[in-house]
Amino acid sequence: EVQLVESGGGLVQPGRSLRLSCTASAFTFGDDAVSWARQAPGKGLEWVGFMRSKTHGGTTEYAASVKGRFTISRDDSKSIAYLQMNSLKVDDTAVYFCARGNVDTTTNIYYYGMDVWGQGTTVTVSS
């Protein structure tokens, strides 16, 4: 079964760091982009960031709210993506999801959204 599983969430104090992991199974992880999204308690979905596959440059994109604080990386040999979160704020409290980015192969530039999602991991930023 094609699957993504997040881990690494927890309770952290404001200003501290946390690293989330997203482990893929049953597909060739290195061929695909990975995206992160989050959902604060009782709120809607917020896109966080994106990393292209190495085939498509391996470059990253971030939401303004996390740019400069969050970093996405990947280890294709282990089928894992990471979300390094630094200088955490109370407003970063959310369930964090990783998802597979579905590339439009007619352009190899655009993406058809996110077709496989993990179950989410909860991050609570509080003193």
Added chain:
Amino acid sequence: DIQMTQSPSSLSTSVGDRVTITCRASQSVSFYLNWYEQKPGKAPKLLIFAASNLQSGVPSRFSGSGSGTDFTLTISSLQPDDFATYYCQQSYRFPWTFGQGTKVEIK
């Protein structure tokens, strides 16, 4: 950034009803508009990609239409399993953005 606005924000409806949710983008997103379903405590699930393409395994009562700035998600005959929150999302320009969601509730 491209702003996505859904309407309505919520609706109360009955099993068997036809449901239409609209999504408007603040500028053209071509056809790079996707729809997701989310149930409480669960991850989002992709229903429709590229405005009108049904994701594998999604029932045919779901359909999508539109291009440019105006899009529609239609559920032809609402089933008990369809009571959920629905989100549109543009993947045309970074930062990707979601609509605020439409909660479909039982009347």
